[in-house]
Amino acid sequence: MALIANGVTKRDRIAFSGQNTIQHIILRFSAKLLGLTFMPLSPTFKSYEVYEEVRSAGTNIIVTSSEDYHKFEQVFDDNNNNTSNRNPVVKLVVVFDGELQQQQQQHQDIKHTTYGQLLVDGSRMGGQQLPQIPYYEVNPDTDPLFLIHTSGSTGRPKCAMISHRTIIGVAQGMTFFMSSFNSKNTNNNTGAKNKQTVCAMPYPFGHITATAYIPLLMISGVQLVLMDDDINDDGKDLLLIESIKKYRIQILMALPSYGRRLIDPNLALKYDLSSLELMITGGAAFSGHIAQQIIDTYCIKFIETYAMTECLWVSTGGNINDKFESGNVGQVAPGCQLKICDLSTGEPLGPNQDGEICVRGNNVFMGYLDSDNRINLEAIDEDGWYRTGDIGHYDQRERLFLTDRLKEVIRIGIDNHYVNISPVEIEMFVLTHPAVSEVVVVGVNNSAGCHWPRAYVVRKQQGHTVTGDDIDKFVADTLAYTKQLKAGVVFVDTIHRTSIGKVDRKYYRNLVMNEIFD
Template sequence: MNTKNHTIFELNMSDDYVIRSPKRDYEIPDTSVGAFVAKVLAQLDSQTKCIVNAIDGSQLTVKGLTTKCQSIAWALIKRGITKSDTILTFAENSTELAVVMFAAMFLGVTLYPITPIANVYELDQLMDTLGPLFVFTSTAKSAVIENIIRKRTNERQMVRFVSVLDNNHNIYVPYERLLDEGSGHTLDAIPYFAVKPKKDIAILMQSSGTSGVPKSVMISHKAFVATLTSFIKPNDDGAGKSAPVSYQMTQFSCMSGLTVLFGYAISGVTQVIADETDDQSVLKAIETFRVNFLGIVPAFGHKLICGQFVDTYDLSSLKALLASGASFPANVGKQIIQKYRVPLLEVYGMTEYGALTAPDLGTAEYIPGCVGRPADNTLLKVIDCSGKSVGPDVDGEICVKGPKLFSGYLNNVLATNEAIDDNGWLRTGDIGHYDRQHRFYITDRVKELIKFGTKQVSPAELEQFLLTHESVAEAVVVGVPHRTQTQWPRAYVRLKTNKVVDEEELKSFVSDSLSDSKQLRAGVVFVDHIRRTTVGKVERRYYRQLVANELIED
């Protein structure tokens, strides 16, 4: 890799408009996730708090984490786990879940974290694609696992072992029993099973599923180590320079949540977690544990400004806010900065790559919609419909290339080939552009654009505009099929508390400022809440399904 130190503009842009990180590339260790994590943890103070449970106050130190994950790993070895088995987790965030995830890496087996909001049908479909499983679940989710096992006899052969993390269970093995079985034992080697970093899959992760059935994303050991190295820069002594206390709002089952879990642990940052993310619980935890760094999703931003409990708790410990998961409304972002006087940093990532961009920590300037510059060791470009790279301030599809790239979709060569071109560039499916300072902006998703005649309408643009209305709290826009083989925009809107506005007023609000193709011809529907995924993205598939069988005849 090129390690020469150039100025930002010499380093960042080549003749074909490929944008590079402003930082120098550095070598990615050719090792397994388990070996990398174990080595870095050994360099930290063993009494450093890794994880604190905000609900019961229980804590897990670096020593506690490494000791318990080796105990769990040893117990699983004695129960017959092999290199070909996958550890599947289906549970809410907890210290126990974190231990199991680290244990999977110490063993060298594949980890597949599943979102706790998945249902029987979704899990049943997923298990059709997998090999033998060791399952870890919670009491609340154990019935789903049992339903799947009972449904078909072949599932009993595939699900080799089930453990419940949070309580005793009349059928499955309690987590505490595994700890007792492995107590006092350590692994002869980490990872226990031999790992080929470039070839072997460390993590399987469901894609976001905003269009079509979610796919299983394969992430190699080499790719995830590349992600984790961004938490510990070259010449670091192992102690990260991030905020000392963070609050984890996202589930460990999504890429951002899993990355933060491992990344903060190896950089000496204490993570406060909870299985409750209502605004009062989060704000109370910030006050109680003096949280410095809070990762938020856009849906939570409004609660930080005018939520019911926002002025009830002392939030003066906050030093920075990191926003991800979806576009952050500009007016909300500005109000948050004004109220708390801390930086609001937006980043852009995806399951198939991890973080594509990194915020500019050297400036306090807030630029609405800006998601930063290319992340470490990462190349970005924007292409037009013909596949040609374009220059600054021109919208197109964002593509990424680098060592964090996923290995492909499990059992889906066609989808893999559609996503990654012959030169190793991943087509993200996101529309955006970069400015002359090489800062990136996300506009929309390719598959979510509304086709109105010959025009392509960005629902995100319409949503952002609707949020500038004083009465609108949240909005989602979709295209409703029209008999002319086109689509008409419709808005689903949640109003702010004690605010009143009718459909015609909102339609007029749009028509007064936006072009003809962006009018809400399919109307406005007022709702009590907007459905979102666990990482805060609007669940567009749900709203597209609502209108899929409609056909406007006018």
């Protein structure tokens, strides 16, 4: 009610940015209960990316932490220069941690408030409650609940629209999964069957996993242990491990890169992780031998899941009681249809034949915001099938197995999660350097099981000089640290291309195939 009193309406869109805090998540829930559309921003974004994404999505309410406030300075500076609906006037800024600092009060033309002030405003209203939920009328099929950026493989991040209907469908699948886990929970180390499930959630709130699954796990009755994302990589590893012991965590949701930490030979001896019953992973291929070591060391169940920004719940994950099989992501999730298509003809394939995975149903996104019809049809055809860009097959038991990937995204590990970065986005930015003629960016393997970007650069021939360090600094000064060229810059005379003139990305993947950075 306090947000409504501060002028928030159905027409508004809210951008969220900042660290993981209880206040942050309460404000997210407030937006959901009001029936508003909100846009989480990746914590890796710098001012450049924040400005571009806020402007493209038309968000006019900012919810941010004090630490992230500076990322919106260019947005605020444009407030008096509004010339179109794509560059809207910011009408309200909510700082959810602490008080406004002096430098944050210089934008006098924009209304500012804090989480604490919203609580005061609400108490002054006599504890009024929403007469209905959602407060504003919502069409679950056509109104987006949230907008979230996904790199795809075609340049700057695209903004996926996730409808209320999609979240309802995913919630049904999540409830089914959690009830299935609880009914099979017979681990004597954790007490009685059907005791409230405790799950670790180490993802930042700007990540699709936290945005979608935190509220869904909560309505499933799960107790969540949230991780502050303000600490360094090693500290986060240690915090997560110590939290398993302290809070008796049963379910660990983690990216494949975290698996290497769990097989540290000293870990099982030093920390009591006996409460663990299940590890859930997804987002990238998980090494089969590492998974088996985790299973043997901790005597837990291990399942791989399959989801993405454009389809939040593709498969149920491997059956919790089945023997682990690497690459098995389980059967098709409730509310979702799946087919495997021949890479050449597009025709559906039968069991045990690899092809492109296509999905449709309630779990699929609405399309990309402000994209022309061609781009959306490339993603979702006229029959509603979304082309995932992933390659796999299903077996006689209708279990889905992932085997390869068509899309060219670079997978960057951050703490215990990952982000997908488009090489084309980095290339487009590097090409703005006055000394660069051509560039191709490729992901080079690292020891964490993800990638680091490398740029192969062709210099302009006359009047320009540039070094690898110059290119590194050019990128680091403007783009998020996830897009920095940690695998270096290599100067070449020409860029390899296919017969039709496209960059031959397969050539560059093969070029770096055997490289692994520590």
